[in-house]
Amino acid sequence: MRWMQNGWRKLWNWFTLRINGISYSTLLVDPPEKFSNFAALFNRTEMQSVIIIAIIFFLAVQPFPVAIGIQAKQNWLKAGLFVVIMALVQTILLWSGIWLGGLFMHFMDGFRGVVLFLGFTLVGIRMLMEVFHIRKGERTYSIDSMSLVFFASLAQAMNTLLVGLMLSYFTLSGIPVFGILFLASILIAATGVLLLPTKLNLSFASLLYLAGGLVMLAAAVYLAFFIT
Secondary structure (H helix, E strand, O other): OHHHHHHHHHHHHHOEEEEOOEEEEOOOOOHHHHHHHHHOOOOHHHHHHHHHHHHHHHHHOOOHHHHHOOOHHHOHHHHHHHHHHHHHHHHHHHHHHHHHHHHHHHHHHHHHHHHHHHHHHHHHHHHHHHHHHHHOOOOOOOOOOHHHHHHHHHHHOHHHHHHHHHHOOOOOOOOOHHHHHHHHHHHHHHHHHOOOOOHHHHHHHHHHHHHHHHHHHHHHHHHHHHHO
């Protein structure tokens, strides 16, 4: 057993990074001390803002697979209306999540880190699970009616509602999250309706979802352990 302890100690020392004469472990052992030391290397307010803006951007990506299935050339006016509907659904669900979170999420203040970690991890896993479905074209619809667009957008935006609940823990007064989400959703959805549901475009959409899932997983770790 002693040789195993010595081996772990040597491995620990090998993964130790010294910055300004202070030792910061890169392994996730003794989380409160290790994470707090490592987080001190960053400006927490700025990093939090960057992470939240990245989260909002990749939430805006969610209408993209739906938009690819809309043939804009058939009716430009209807396609434009569909784009606005998708952006509004995203924005309203984010507002609803933040509003609902303000009502009851304070009951879990003692478990804030756990809630943030599990919540963003769930969103990240859901986005990663969608990657292969999008690439196969299973999340791209040929949509002819406004109701179908609404329900397809609503299904894609469930992640936005969940993220809104968790963002209620943060002060967002300095970040125009609703404006960013609405404008980004408009631009990304409008780009989608201009594209045909080809294999290349579907692969690009799945790549965006993959990046979004990874960002959500990174946010789960950073917001749960570095910020709270």
